[in-house]
Amino acid sequence: MRALGTILMTDIVDSTATLERLGDAKWHAALLEHNERLRAQIDRFGGREVRTTGDGFQVLFTGAARGVRCAAAMIDALADLEIRIRTGLHTGEVELTAGNLYGIAVHAAARVSALAGLSEVLVSAVTRDLLDGSGLAFEERGVYELKGLSGPRSVFALIRESAR
Structure with a gap:
């Protein structure tokens, strides 16, 4: 069954x-x-850990704002560790089957994440558009051809102060 996530x-x-x-x-x-x-932040923001990739996580949220706030909180939670992360989010239809996520939206999220810098939260235009009125603020980071996806796509960075 496909659902928006x-x-x-x-x-x-x-x-x-x-x-x-x-x-x-x-x-x-x-x-x-x-x-x-x-994992503590995933639980705090009501996400569902789908899988780990050895050095990363794939998490599903039913709300875009919770996902973005979780990403910012994850970065903050690692402030005193010698490990830093990059994060990326996209919203689209996905299929959760046998504990795995499928769909082009998963690939889009991975491509957005790959563009993120150190301790940065990047989101797709779709995700950013869903966050109007959330109090979260973004700045455009550019338009990219994301590998394997058709057409140019705008990517936005969370202005971190807006997530606090």
């Missing part, structure tokens, strides 16, 4: 370089702490 993708920035700098034992401890802190 907001997909949040996270990714650890420079994970291999961080692993090399920290060493195996410290990296493993930091990664476990990262996972625990991100």
Whole structure:
């Protein structure tokens, strides 16, 4: 069954370089702490963890504002760790089957996330448009051809102060 959802993708920035700098034992401890802190924010904002990718999460929300606020809170929750993340969100129809998310919207969220910088929350134009009246503010980051997706797509960065 297809349903409208907001997909949040996270990714650890420079994970291999961080692993090399920290060493195996410290990296493993930091990664476990990262996972625990991100899961706490997923629960806090009512998201559904769909899967982990080793150095990131795929999370489904039924509301765009909760997804964006969760992404900002995740970044804040890692402030004292040696791990930093990038986040991206897109809203579209998805299919949740056997615990996995399917649909072009999932790929769009991954492409938006890949454009994000260190500790940045990027959203697609679709997600941004759904957030009118939410109190969240964004600035345009540009128009991109997202790999595998047709046509140019605008991407917006959350102005972090608006998420507090």
